[in-house]
Amino acid sequence: AQSVAQPEDQVNVAEGNPLTVKCTYSVSGNPYLFWYVQYPNRGLQFLLKYITGDNLVKGSYGFEAEFNKSQTSFHLKKPSALVSDSALYFCAVRDMDSSYKLIFGSGTRLLVRP
Protein backbone atom coordinates (compact mmCIF):
# COMPACT_ATOMS: atom_id res chain seq x y z
CA ALA A 1 0.00 0.00 0.00
CA GLN A 2 1.15 3.52 -0.72
CA SER A 3 1.87 5.72 2.24
CA VAL A 4 3.68 8.74 3.58
CA ALA A 5 5.06 8.86 7.11
CA GLN A 6 6.04 11.88 9.14
CA PRO A 7 7.48 10.23 12.23
CA GLU A 8 7.62 13.36 14.41
CA ASP A 9 4.46 15.02 15.69
CA GLN A 10 6.47 18.06 16.69
CA VAL A 11 9.94 19.45 16.07
CA ASN A 12 11.42 22.08 18.34
CA VAL A 13 14.34 24.22 17.26
CA ALA A 14 15.94 27.48 18.36
CA GLU A 15 15.87 30.45 16.04
CA GLY A 16 19.00 30.57 13.89
CA ASN A 17 19.62 26.84 14.13
CA PRO A 18 19.15 24.47 11.19
CA LEU A 19 15.90 22.55 11.04
CA THR A 20 14.88 19.21 9.56
CA VAL A 21 11.36 17.85 9.21
CA LYS A 22 11.37 14.18 8.28
CA CYS A 23 9.31 12.38 5.66
CA THR A 24 9.49 8.84 4.33
CA TYR A 25 7.34 7.34 1.62
CA SER A 26 6.29 4.00 0.25
CA VAL A 27 5.14 3.85 -3.38
CA SER A 28 5.86 1.69 -6.38
CA GLY A 29 7.78 3.34 -9.17
CA ASN A 30 9.28 6.81 -9.22
CA PRO A 31 7.65 9.10 -6.69
CA TYR A 32 6.46 12.65 -7.12
CA LEU A 33 6.93 14.32 -3.74
CA PHE A 34 5.65 17.58 -2.27
CA TRP A 35 5.96 19.72 0.84
CA TYR A 36 3.28 22.10 2.10
CA VAL A 37 3.08 24.48 5.05
CA GLN A 38 -0.05 25.48 6.95
CA TYR A 39 -0.34 28.46 9.26
CA PRO A 40 -3.16 28.55 11.85
CA ASN A 41 -6.64 28.74 10.34
CA ARG A 42 -5.23 28.98 6.83
CA GLY A 43 -5.11 26.74 3.79
CA LEU A 44 -2.01 24.80 2.81
CA GLN A 45 0.72 26.61 0.92
CA PHE A 46 2.93 24.80 -1.55
CA LEU A 47 6.65 24.90 -0.67
CA LEU A 48 8.43 22.65 -3.13
CA LYS A 49 8.26 19.45 -5.14
CA TYR A 50 10.50 16.71 -6.47
CA ILE A 51 9.66 15.22 -9.85
CA THR A 52 13.00 14.17 -11.29
CA GLY A 53 16.57 15.37 -11.62
CA ASP A 54 18.67 16.94 -8.88
CA ASN A 55 18.04 15.29 -5.52
CA LEU A 56 18.24 18.65 -3.73
CA VAL A 57 15.17 20.74 -4.40
CA LYS A 58 14.95 24.39 -3.42
CA GLY A 59 11.64 26.00 -2.61
CA SER A 60 9.92 28.99 -1.08
CA TYR A 61 11.00 30.89 2.06
CA GLY A 62 14.52 29.39 2.04
CA PHE A 63 13.37 25.81 2.42
CA GLU A 64 14.91 22.89 0.59
CA ALA A 65 14.38 19.16 0.56
CA GLU A 66 16.61 16.24 -0.22
CA PHE A 67 15.30 13.23 -2.11
CA ASN A 68 17.00 10.00 -1.10
CA LYS A 69 15.82 7.05 -3.15
CA SER A 70 17.70 4.38 -1.21
CA GLN A 71 16.22 5.55 2.09
CA THR A 72 12.84 6.45 0.52
CA SER A 73 13.01 9.81 2.25
CA PHE A 74 12.29 13.41 1.38
CA HIS A 75 13.30 15.48 4.40
CA LEU A 76 12.59 19.20 4.54
CA LYS A 77 15.44 21.42 5.64
CA LYS A 78 16.34 25.01 6.29
CA PRO A 79 19.81 26.24 7.26
CA SER A 80 18.61 28.88 9.73
CA ALA A 81 15.17 28.74 11.31
CA LEU A 82 12.98 31.79 11.92
CA VAL A 83 10.28 32.16 14.56
CA SER A 84 7.90 32.83 11.67
CA ASP A 85 8.60 29.32 10.33
CA SER A 86 6.52 27.93 13.20
CA ALA A 87 3.65 26.13 11.49
CA LEU A 88 2.29 22.72 10.49
CA TYR A 89 4.18 20.98 7.69
CA PHE A 90 2.81 18.28 5.42
CA CYS A 91 4.66 15.90 3.14
CA ALA A 92 2.74 14.35 0.24
CA VAL A 93 3.29 11.88 -2.57
CA ARG A 94 1.35 11.44 -5.78
CA ASP A 95 -1.02 8.48 -5.66
CA MET A 96 0.33 6.04 -8.24
CA ASP A 97 -3.09 4.43 -8.67
CA SER A 98 -4.88 7.69 -9.32
CA SER A 99 -2.55 10.31 -10.69
CA TYR A 100 -4.70 13.28 -9.75
CA LYS A 101 -4.63 12.55 -6.06
CA LEU A 102 -2.03 13.19 -3.38
CA ILE A 103 -1.41 11.07 -0.31
CA PHE A 104 -0.61 13.31 2.65
CA GLY A 105 1.37 12.56 5.77
CA SER A 106 -0.11 13.27 9.18
CA GLY A 107 1.76 16.53 9.55
CA THR A 108 4.60 17.78 11.76
CA ARG A 109 4.27 20.83 13.93
CA LEU A 110 7.41 22.97 13.87
CA LEU A 111 8.01 25.26 16.82
CA VAL A 112 10.88 27.72 16.53
CA ARG A 113 11.67 29.39 19.83
CA PRO A 114 13.30 32.81 20.01
Next chain:
Amino acid sequence: SQTIHQWPATLVQPVGSPLSLECTVEGTSNPNLYWYRQAAGRGLQLLFYSVGIGQISSEVPQNLSASRPQDRQFILSSKKLLLSDSGFYLCAWSVLAVSYNEQFFGPGTRLTVL
Protein backbone atom coordinates in the same frame (compact mmCIF):
# COMPACT_ATOMS: atom_id res chain seq x y z
CA SER B 1 -2.69 34.61 -11.82
CA GLN B 2 -4.90 31.95 -10.35
CA THR B 3 -6.86 32.40 -7.15
CA ILE B 4 -9.19 30.17 -5.22
CA HIS B 5 -12.02 31.39 -3.01
CA GLN B 6 -14.06 29.65 -0.35
CA TRP B 7 -17.06 30.86 1.53
CA PRO B 8 -18.16 31.22 4.10
CA ALA B 9 -14.97 31.49 6.14
CA THR B 10 -16.68 30.27 9.29
CA LEU B 11 -20.01 28.60 9.92
CA VAL B 12 -21.84 27.41 13.01
CA GLN B 13 -24.75 25.09 12.32
CA PRO B 14 -27.08 22.97 14.46
CA VAL B 15 -27.17 19.20 14.12
CA GLY B 16 -29.61 18.14 11.42
CA SER B 17 -29.41 21.37 9.44
CA PRO B 18 -28.35 21.50 5.77
CA LEU B 19 -24.95 22.61 4.54
CA SER B 20 -23.62 24.29 1.45
CA LEU B 21 -19.98 25.32 1.07
CA GLU B 22 -18.79 26.93 -2.10
CA CYS B 23 -15.42 27.03 -3.82
CA THR B 24 -14.53 28.94 -6.96
CA VAL B 25 -11.31 29.17 -8.91
CA GLU B 26 -10.23 32.10 -11.08
CA GLY B 27 -7.56 32.39 -13.72
CA THR B 28 -7.54 28.84 -15.02
CA SER B 29 -9.73 26.53 -17.06
CA ASN B 30 -10.64 22.86 -16.69
CA PRO B 31 -9.01 22.40 -13.29
CA ASN B 32 -9.13 19.29 -11.16
CA LEU B 33 -11.03 20.22 -8.01
CA TYR B 34 -10.84 18.68 -4.56
CA TRP B 35 -12.61 18.84 -1.18
CA TYR B 36 -10.66 17.90 1.93
CA ARG B 37 -11.59 17.87 5.59
CA GLN B 38 -9.09 18.50 8.33
CA ALA B 39 -10.00 17.51 11.86
CA ALA B 40 -8.27 18.79 14.98
CA GLY B 41 -5.73 20.81 13.01
CA ARG B 42 -3.90 17.78 11.76
CA GLY B 43 -4.40 15.24 9.01
CA LEU B 44 -6.18 15.80 5.73
CA GLN B 45 -8.95 13.55 4.51
CA LEU B 46 -9.84 13.68 0.82
CA LEU B 47 -13.62 13.76 0.51
CA PHE B 48 -14.31 14.33 -3.19
CA TYR B 49 -12.51 15.19 -6.38
CA SER B 50 -13.65 16.19 -9.83
CA VAL B 51 -11.92 16.16 -13.20
CA GLY B 52 -14.75 17.90 -15.05
CA ILE B 53 -18.24 19.38 -14.90
CA GLY B 54 -20.64 16.88 -13.41
CA GLN B 55 -17.86 14.35 -12.74
CA ILE B 56 -17.54 13.66 -9.02
CA SER B 57 -15.54 10.92 -7.33
CA SER B 58 -16.30 10.16 -3.71
CA GLU B 59 -13.55 8.94 -1.46
CA VAL B 60 -15.38 8.36 1.80
CA PRO B 61 -19.02 7.26 2.17
CA GLN B 62 -20.78 9.72 4.44
CA ASN B 63 -23.65 12.15 4.58
CA LEU B 64 -21.83 14.71 2.43
CA SER B 65 -22.14 15.20 -1.32
CA ALA B 66 -20.39 17.36 -3.90
CA SER B 67 -21.40 18.96 -7.14
CA ARG B 68 -19.63 20.82 -9.93
CA PRO B 69 -22.25 22.87 -11.76
CA GLN B 70 -19.69 24.99 -13.60
CA ASP B 71 -16.11 24.47 -14.71
CA ARG B 72 -14.59 26.46 -11.86
CA GLN B 73 -17.20 25.97 -9.14
CA PHE B 74 -17.24 23.16 -6.62
CA ILE B 75 -19.91 22.82 -3.95
CA LEU B 76 -19.96 20.64 -0.84
CA SER B 77 -23.39 19.87 0.59
CA SER B 78 -25.22 17.95 3.23
CA LYS B 79 -28.92 17.46 3.86
CA LYS B 80 -28.49 16.84 7.59
CA LEU B 81 -25.32 17.69 9.48
CA LEU B 82 -23.87 15.45 12.15
CA LEU B 83 -21.67 16.48 15.07
CA SER B 84 -18.83 14.56 13.42
CA ASP B 85 -19.02 16.86 10.38
CA SER B 86 -17.28 19.61 12.35
CA GLY B 87 -13.88 20.48 10.98
CA PHE B 88 -11.88 22.66 8.64
CA TYR B 89 -12.92 22.19 5.02
CA LEU B 90 -10.39 22.90 2.33
CA CYS B 91 -10.92 23.20 -1.40
CA ALA B 92 -8.01 22.74 -3.78
CA TRP B 93 -7.32 22.75 -7.50
CA SER B 94 -4.65 21.40 -9.80
CA VAL B 95 -3.95 21.52 -13.51
CA LEU B 96 -5.93 18.91 -15.40
CA ALA B 97 -3.99 16.11 -17.11
CA VAL B 98 -0.67 17.02 -15.48
CA SER B 99 -0.16 14.38 -12.87
CA TYR B 100 2.89 15.86 -11.20
CA ASN B 101 1.44 19.30 -10.63
CA GLU B 102 0.94 20.49 -7.12
CA GLN B 103 -2.46 21.23 -5.67
CA PHE B 104 -3.30 24.79 -4.66
CA PHE B 105 -5.47 25.26 -1.61
CA GLY B 106 -8.11 27.78 -0.70
CA PRO B 107 -8.31 29.60 2.65
CA GLY B 108 -10.71 27.05 4.14
CA THR B 109 -14.07 27.06 5.92
CA ARG B 110 -14.26 26.37 9.65
CA LEU B 111 -17.49 24.43 10.32
CA THR B 112 -18.76 23.88 13.83
CA VAL B 113 -21.79 21.66 14.28
CA LEU B 114 -23.55 22.06 17.64
